[in-house]
Amino acid sequence: MKKGDHLFLVDGSGFIFRAFHALPPLTRKSDGLPVGAVSGFCNMLWKLLTDARDTSVGVTPTHLAVIFDYSAKTFRKDLYDAYKANRSAPPDELIPQFGLIREATRAFNLPCIETEGFEADDIIATYARQAEATGADVTIVSSDKDLMQLVTPNVHMYDSMKDKQIGIPDVIEKWGVSPEKMIDLQAMTGDSVDNVPGIPGIGPKTAAQLLAEYGDLDTLLDRAHEIKQEKRRQAILENADKARLSRELVRLRSDVPLVLGLDDLVLEVQNGPKLIGFLKALQFTTLTRRVAEACNCDASAIEAADVKVEWGSAAHGPDLDAVEPEPVAGGIPDVEGAAVPIPVKAKPASKGFTPAELARTRAEAFAALPFDHSTYVTIRDLATLDKWIADARATGLVAFDTETTSLDAMQAELVGFSMAIADNDKNPAGVKTRAAYLPIGHKNGVGDLLGGGLADNQIPMRDALPRLKALLEDESVLKVAQNLKYDYLLMKRYGVETKSFDDTMLMSYVLDAGTGAHGMDSLSEKFLGHKPIAYKDIAGSGRANVTFDLVDIERATHYAAEDADVTLRLWMVLKPRLAAAKLTAVYERLERPLLPVLARMEERGITVDRQILSRLSGELAQGAARLEDEIYALAGEKFTIGSPKQLGDILFGKLGLAGGSKTKTGQWSTSASVLEDLAAAGFELPRKIVDWRQLTKLKSTYTDALPGYVHPQTKRVHTSYSLASTTTGRLSSSEPNLQNIPVRTLEGRKIRTAFISTPGHKLISADYSQIELRVLAHVAEIPQLTQAFAEGIDIHAMTASEMFGVPVDGMPAEVRRRAKAINFGIIYGISAFGLANQLSIERSEAGDYIKKYFERFPGIRDYMDSRKQMARDKGYVETIFGRRINYPEIRSSNPSVRAFNERAAINAPIQGSAADVIRRAMIKIEPALAEAGLADRVRMLLQVHDELIFEVEDADVEKAMPIIVSVMENAAMPALEMRVPLKVDARAATNWDQAH
DNA sequence: GTCCGACCGTA
DNA sequence: TTACGGTCGGACG
Structure with missing residues (x-):
C-alpha cells in the first residue's frame, strides 16, 4: 500500500444493527427469511465497488476489508467485568443475517476479518493507523461514534445509509470536540449501551465544555476542585477512577495482531457468477440484474448458490410455514368448504403440497413467465366465442375484463369483453394462459367516411350478450376480475348478475394493505414483472383522447386481452397466498361479499333536490359577495381571497399582523385556526375571511358541484365506493364524495336537506354511537370504559370525572370538552404535541393530561405499547376480525416517520375494527330484510363510516327500523362477542338532515 | 394539460 | 393526534 491508495474498512457488525433498524423489514419472498440488512449491505458494497464516485466518498477503493466482531469476550471484559453486561440477545430477525453478511462478503470476493479477543473497532483502528502510515487514505464505512476518535485529515468515516462523509469538522459539529478528544469525551459521558460507566450527570454538552x-481529562481531574458548580465538582471528584477506567474501555487498540497485511486487502476483480449465485439465492432480483449487466453474465444461466441459513431461535419462523401442512390436490382449500378449481395437475399428496409451497412456486414461476401479445385472439364469429366459453366451462376458471366508453360504471356503454383461460402446461408455473378479445361496440374512427357507424366484423350485441350472461351467471365457473365492482355494476345494467367470482384487487388489498397501490398496473409490475400497455397509449390522452369504442380493434385486442391475461396470472399468484397467510376468511367474509352490496347501493343512488341546492347557491353567492366587499375595504385593495399566498401577504405583510405559523414550504399559514386566533385578538378581517371561506367552500364543493352529478336517466346521484383505497378497511366515496357532506354547522346542514326521499318514502339514518371508543374499550379491556358503556353513561363525562375528580353532575362544559379531545386523541395514537394543538394549551400541560390518563387507565398504555411492538415485530397490526394492516416503514430511521407509523398502528386496529363491524352489518342487512319480507322495499343507499342510510316505503318504516338496528348492533356476532354492547340510533324523515 | 400544496368538508 | 376526497391557486411543461 502506498500514497494515493484508498483503503475502505467496513464495520460489518455495526452495519447489521444499523441497517436492521433503519431499513424496512425485507424478507425473502420464498420463505420469509429476514434479509433486510443483507440486502442493504450488498447494495452498499456494490455501489462502493462500482460507482463510489457517485457517493459522497468520491473515490473508488483500491483496498477493502469487511471487519466483524468475533465474540463478546474481549480484553475489555478483563478490564471491566460489567462491560457490555446489559446487552440483550439480538432480535430473532437479526440472527440469520450475521452469517449471511459474512457469506455475502465472501461472495463479493472480499476479505472477511475477525480476531478473537478484539472488537471490530480495534481491528479497524489498527488497519487505519497502519494504512495512514503508508500515506494512503482511509474510509471507515460506519457511523458509530466509537470510531470517531480515528478520524484525521487522512482518515474519514462514511455513513452509507445517509450517504454522508464524516470528517474532522463533522465530528466537531456533532460532539463539540475534535476527534482526538473523543476518547476523553466518551470517558466522561460513558455509554449506557455498552455499559461504560463514565461520570454520572455529565452528558456530551458538559463534557465538551x-x-x-481544561484541555484533556487528566488536567480536568487534577483541577476538578476548581469547578464552581457544586454538584458537578462532586460528581467528577467522586468518579475520577471510573472516568479513567472508561477511558481505557473506549480507547481503541491499534496493536491488534493481524493475519492479513495491508497488501492482502487489495481489491480483487469480481467473480461475477459466484456473486450472482449468491444474490439469486437471496432473491435480490434488482441487484442480480445489475451485477449481471455489469459483468456481462446471463443470470438465468447461473444457478442459485446453496446458501446455508442459521435461522436462530424458532420463534421467528416465517409466517408462511405457520400454516397447517394440509395437502392440496388440484385446488386450494377454501374456508367455506368448497375447493376452488384450479387447472393445475394434482401433485401427489405425499409431497405435502401446502398453500405456502404453492404460493412460493407460483410467485417464482409467474414472475418469469413472458407475455406474448401475438397469441391474443380477436373473436369475430359465434363459433369462436362459443368455443372460448366452452373452454372456460371446462376449466372452471376464467378471468375477464370489460372495455367501455366511460370510467363511470353508471354511464359506461359496453364496447368489448376480454377473457383469459389457463391450460395445463409443463412449464414451472404448471399452466399457460391464453386470452381473447370480443369486440362488440367498436365504431369506425372519426376520420372514417362512415364516421360513427358500427365497425365491421363484430358479433352483434344481441348475440353476444346472452352468451356472456350465461357464462357470468354460471355458478360452476369462477370469474376473476380486477376491480370487479366496476364490471359487476356495468353488466348488471345490461341485465347480467355475475355469480361466483374473485377480485384480484381485493385479494391484494387483504394481503398487502399498507404496502402500496392495488391497481392492476402496479400489481402486474410487482408480481409478474410486466408493465401492461398503458390505456393512454392506445386511446391517447388529453385533447387527443378518444373513447374505447373508437380504438382500432387490433390494438384494442392487444390491450384488452392482456388485461384479462394479467388478471388471471395475478389470481394464480394471489389466491394461494391468501390461504398461506390465513387471510382467506377475511377476504371471503369481509371483502368479497360486500362487492355486490356496494354495487347495488351505487346503482340505486339518492335523490338530490336541485332546487334546494340552486337556492342555497344563490344565498351563498350573495353572502360571499357582501363579505368580499367588506374584505376589500378592510384590506384596502382587491385581491384573490382564495389565494393563501396573496392572503398571507395582505395579513402579515401589508397589515403587519403578528403571524402565527408558517407552512412547511415557508409560506404564512392562513389556516382557520390561525385566523380564529387573530379574530379572537380583536381583528375584524380574519373573521370575515373565515366566514367567506365557509360560504365559498359550501358553494363550490357542494351546492354548485352536486347537481353536475345527477344522472341524466335516473335523475339521482350515484357515488362510487372504493373498497381498497384506505389502509384501515374503511370505504371511501368519490364522484361525488358523499361521506363528507357538511353537518357540523347550521349553514352546512342546509345542504343535507337537499338529500331527500322519493315521494311515499322516508330516509332512515342509523348510526353507531361511539363505535370507536367501544372498540377501544373492548380491545384494551378497560374496566371503567366497559362498565360505563354497559351502564349507558356519558363516556366523555366519565373520563373527565376520573381524570379531574369533577363530579359528572354539574360538570362544566369545558372540562368535558377536554376529556372528549383526549379520548379522541387516544384513538389517534395521542402525542402531547397534537393534543396541545387541538386544545390550544401548552405542550407540557397536554403532556400532564396524557400522563394522568395513563395513570387512570393503565390498560390504554399497555394497548398502545403492544400495538407498536406488534407492528415492529411482525410488520403489521390487525383488527378484531383478523384484517391485517401493514406498516413497512415502522422501523424507519427517521424519527418523525417512525412516530407517524406508530400512531397509525395504534389507530388502525380501532378504526379498522369499527370498519369491519359495519361491513358485516352491510353484508347481513339484505338477507335479514328479505327474511322479514322487506326485500326491495327497504333499500340501503349510503354508508358514511358509522352510519347507514336507507330508503324505505312509508308503510314499512316501523317494521324496518328495529331490524336495521338489531342487525347493526349484533353485527360482530357470532364471530365475536364484544365486551361492550354496540349501540345504534336510528331516525326516519324525508331528508337526510332531519333523519340524522 | 398536469401536478402539488394549502385548505377544509366528513367520521 | 387517525382515515379520506374535492377545490382552488399557482407553478410547471
Whole structure:
C-alpha cells in the first residue's frame, strides 16, 4: 500500500444493527427469511465497488476489508467485568443475517476479518493507523461514534445509509470536540449501551465544555476542585477512577495482531457468477440484474448458490410455514368448504403440497413467465366465442375484463369483453394462459367516411350478450376480475348478475394493505414483472383522447386481452397466498361479499333536490359577495381571497399582523385556526375571511358541484365506493364524495336537506354511537370504559370525572370538552404535541393530561405499547376480525416517520375494527330484510363510516327500523362477542338532515 | 394539460 | 393526534 491508495474498512457488525433498524423489514419472498440488512449491505458494497464516485466518498477503493466482531469476550471484559453486561440477545430477525453478511462478503470476493479477543473497532483502528502510515487514505464505512476518535485529515468515516462523509469538522459539529478528544469525551459521558460507566450527570454538552476549558481529562481531574458548580465538582471528584477506567474501555487498540497485511486487502476483480449465485439465492432480483449487466453474465444461466441459513431461535419462523401442512390436490382449500378449481395437475399428496409451497412456486414461476401479445385472439364469429366459453366451462376458471366508453360504471356503454383461460402446461408455473378479445361496440374512427357507424366484423350485441350472461351467471365457473365492482355494476345494467367470482384487487388489498397501490398496473409490475400497455397509449390522452369504442380493434385486442391475461396470472399468484397467510376468511367474509352490496347501493343512488341546492347557491353567492366587499375595504385593495399566498401577504405583510405559523414550504399559514386566533385578538378581517371561506367552500364543493352529478336517466346521484383505497378497511366515496357532506354547522346542514326521499318514502339514518371508543374499550379491556358503556353513561363525562375528580353532575362544559379531545386523541395514537394543538394549551400541560390518563387507565398504555411492538415485530397490526394492516416503514430511521407509523398502528386496529363491524352489518342487512319480507322495499343507499342510510316505503318504516338496528348492533356476532354492547340510533324523515 | 400544496368538508 | 376526497391557486411543461 502506498500514497494515493484508498483503503475502505467496513464495520460489518455495526452495519447489521444499523441497517436492521433503519431499513424496512425485507424478507425473502420464498420463505420469509429476514434479509433486510443483507440486502442493504450488498447494495452498499456494490455501489462502493462500482460507482463510489457517485457517493459522497468520491473515490473508488483500491483496498477493502469487511471487519466483524468475533465474540463478546474481549480484553475489555478483563478490564471491566460489567462491560457490555446489559446487552440483550439480538432480535430473532437479526440472527440469520450475521452469517449471511459474512457469506455475502465472501461472495463479493472480499476479505472477511475477525480476531478473537478484539472488537471490530480495534481491528479497524489498527488497519487505519497502519494504512495512514503508508500515506494512503482511509474510509471507515460506519457511523458509530466509537470510531470517531480515528478520524484525521487522512482518515474519514462514511455513513452509507445517509450517504454522508464524516470528517474532522463533522465530528466537531456533532460532539463539540475534535476527534482526538473523543476518547476523553466518551470517558466522561460513558455509554449506557455498552455499559461504560463514565461520570454520572455529565452528558456530551458538559463534557465538551469541560474539555474546552481544561484541555484533556487528566488536567480536568487534577483541577476538578476548581469547578464552581457544586454538584458537578462532586460528581467528577467522586468518579475520577471510573472516568479513567472508561477511558481505557473506549480507547481503541491499534496493536491488534493481524493475519492479513495491508497488501492482502487489495481489491480483487469480481467473480461475477459466484456473486450472482449468491444474490439469486437471496432473491435480490434488482441487484442480480445489475451485477449481471455489469459483468456481462446471463443470470438465468447461473444457478442459485446453496446458501446455508442459521435461522436462530424458532420463534421467528416465517409466517408462511405457520400454516397447517394440509395437502392440496388440484385446488386450494377454501374456508367455506368448497375447493376452488384450479387447472393445475394434482401433485401427489405425499409431497405435502401446502398453500405456502404453492404460493412460493407460483410467485417464482409467474414472475418469469413472458407475455406474448401475438397469441391474443380477436373473436369475430359465434363459433369462436362459443368455443372460448366452452373452454372456460371446462376449466372452471376464467378471468375477464370489460372495455367501455366511460370510467363511470353508471354511464359506461359496453364496447368489448376480454377473457383469459389457463391450460395445463409443463412449464414451472404448471399452466399457460391464453386470452381473447370480443369486440362488440367498436365504431369506425372519426376520420372514417362512415364516421360513427358500427365497425365491421363484430358479433352483434344481441348475440353476444346472452352468451356472456350465461357464462357470468354460471355458478360452476369462477370469474376473476380486477376491480370487479366496476364490471359487476356495468353488466348488471345490461341485465347480467355475475355469480361466483374473485377480485384480484381485493385479494391484494387483504394481503398487502399498507404496502402500496392495488391497481392492476402496479400489481402486474410487482408480481409478474410486466408493465401492461398503458390505456393512454392506445386511446391517447388529453385533447387527443378518444373513447374505447373508437380504438382500432387490433390494438384494442392487444390491450384488452392482456388485461384479462394479467388478471388471471395475478389470481394464480394471489389466491394461494391468501390461504398461506390465513387471510382467506377475511377476504371471503369481509371483502368479497360486500362487492355486490356496494354495487347495488351505487346503482340505486339518492335523490338530490336541485332546487334546494340552486337556492342555497344563490344565498351563498350573495353572502360571499357582501363579505368580499367588506374584505376589500378592510384590506384596502382587491385581491384573490382564495389565494393563501396573496392572503398571507395582505395579513402579515401589508397589515403587519403578528403571524402565527408558517407552512412547511415557508409560506404564512392562513389556516382557520390561525385566523380564529387573530379574530379572537380583536381583528375584524380574519373573521370575515373565515366566514367567506365557509360560504365559498359550501358553494363550490357542494351546492354548485352536486347537481353536475345527477344522472341524466335516473335523475339521482350515484357515488362510487372504493373498497381498497384506505389502509384501515374503511370505504371511501368519490364522484361525488358523499361521506363528507357538511353537518357540523347550521349553514352546512342546509345542504343535507337537499338529500331527500322519493315521494311515499322516508330516509332512515342509523348510526353507531361511539363505535370507536367501544372498540377501544373492548380491545384494551378497560374496566371503567366497559362498565360505563354497559351502564349507558356519558363516556366523555366519565373520563373527565376520573381524570379531574369533577363530579359528572354539574360538570362544566369545558372540562368535558377536554376529556372528549383526549379520548379522541387516544384513538389517534395521542402525542402531547397534537393534543396541545387541538386544545390550544401548552405542550407540557397536554403532556400532564396524557400522563394522568395513563395513570387512570393503565390498560390504554399497555394497548398502545403492544400495538407498536406488534407492528415492529411482525410488520403489521390487525383488527378484531383478523384484517391485517401493514406498516413497512415502522422501523424507519427517521424519527418523525417512525412516530407517524406508530400512531397509525395504534389507530388502525380501532378504526379498522369499527370498519369491519359495519361491513358485516352491510353484508347481513339484505338477507335479514328479505327474511322479514322487506326485500326491495327497504333499500340501503349510503354508508358514511358509522352510519347507514336507507330508503324505505312509508308503510314499512316501523317494521324496518328495529331490524336495521338489531342487525347493526349484533353485527360482530357470532364471530365475536364484544365486551361492550354496540349501540345504534336510528331516525326516519324525508331528508337526510332531519333523519340524522 | 398536469401536478402539488394549502385548505377544509366528513367520521 | 387517525382515515379520506374535492377545490382552488399557482407553478410547471
